[in-house]
Amino acid sequence: MKLFLYIESLRFRQLFRILVEIGLIRALFVLGFTGYLLFAIIEFFNFAFYADLISFGFASSVISIHLQRKDKAFVRKVSSMAFFVFLTEYLLLGLPVYFCSILYDSAFHALLLLIVSLAISLVNTTISFRQITFFKTLPFIPSSNIEWKSGFRRKAVYIALCLAGGLWLSHINPAPAVAIIIITFIVCSFYTENEPEIMLQNYGYDTYMVLLKKIFQAVFMLIILISPLIIKFLYLYPNEADIFAFAIAVCIFTLAFSIIFKYAVYEPATIVERNVLINGFVLICFLIPYVAPLPIIMLIYYTGKASRNLKKYLHAYN
């Protein structure tokens, strides 16, 4: 208990240091402003109506904080009660939601957030996903699809959150469409790392066939991944299927473009982060009238470029 209190006192000292750095007046202003904004948002959006959205936002934040925080190893090392340390902190963070749940008589959301806090506090304290064979081997991804194997290990939690959010909030009309767009954007980021030449050569020596194989694999996996969202949307909004089909088509196009662009600028064993920006640009183009044809022109241009670039690495040189 003494150790637990000591760790929490460390947190307050850390917080105090941050506030001192900001400056006392500014800190008070920031804290007051944040608190006011939080309650204003809850009031404005009518907690009872948007309870799902707000609770999901909080739950996602808690999961994200736990997975990103760098002090897990330290807390585990110094305390045998690491689980309780994390749980207490997440309960404190979720206080506004618990408070609103009581206020608006919505015990379900409070219970849900409590379960999420409990479950996430167990991760890397008593449970490690990396030790579970299923997560270790990712058997649902074909072994030839290294981008997905690697990407899934890095971004699985965010994809799971988007899927869960899209399904849970599907009664708010655009939620499933927004979820598939975000998932597509995450999946496109799998294609920022360039494999070594020797790995690429295993896909064959015909440049267009290599590109086609890669695109087919990725699109197939994306459709499987978002299929729960497609089914739920079609079930809830059968009259808006055409709009949803357009959103899916845009996502497939963006994914295909990200693969083409990767190989248009491919250099073995490098990481090209700018691919993410280009993918974002392509997605945005589809939302702006008159600019939509631009990604199609870009796709045609970069397909030729990708083929020419891959020839350097796959074809006879001399």
Next chain:
Amino acid sequence: MLTIKNLSVSYGNQDVIKNLDLEIKPGECHGIAGLNGAGKTTLFNAIYGSVNKTSGEILLFNENIGKSNITFLETQQFFYSRITGNEYLKIFQIRNKKFDIPAWNKIFNLPVNKLIENYSTGMKKKLGLMGILSMDNPVFLFDEPFNGLDLETNRIVKRILENLAHRQKIILISSHIMESLTGLCDKISYLNNGKIEFTTDKTGFKEIENRIFKGLNEEQLDLPFSK
């Protein structure tokens, strides 16, 4: 037969390989010795096609050589992040369905179910080697294959290279450890300043170090430690 005729490679104004000629027969293991910066890696990259040649020809059985004919183990190994050794090796099964990963791993004994970023340098080298052994190309290029390997794996690699030579593959290997070349190669060429100064077969291996280091006199070995 791998034939290199009059090969030259330049980086900007700097000539790295100068009018190099070399012939290697099938089943022959040919060593390339040379000091740092002699042009060994550039020669390998030129054969593989990773760098553009300024002039000359590289022929395999009198036809232009292509990447599909060559297996190249580079000095430094690069792998895809966040994949396991097993997943890396399975990529090679796309092309060679008969590539038996468990059988090869009995020899190399790697923790193939662990992520590659947790491997040591030697383990990464072994993994890279295992991958290229799935490729049944006529030409094998090994750039410093013994770097970072333990004694046991050194022996295994020598055995593999002997086996490849026995299967009539053309093998070109570089190393800065002379013993590993003399114990393995049929011929050794000494590369200096982008030119092959001499090539010798097994009868001349005893003299090879004397020939290489004849220019290195005792004055050069007078080390400037502070007294």
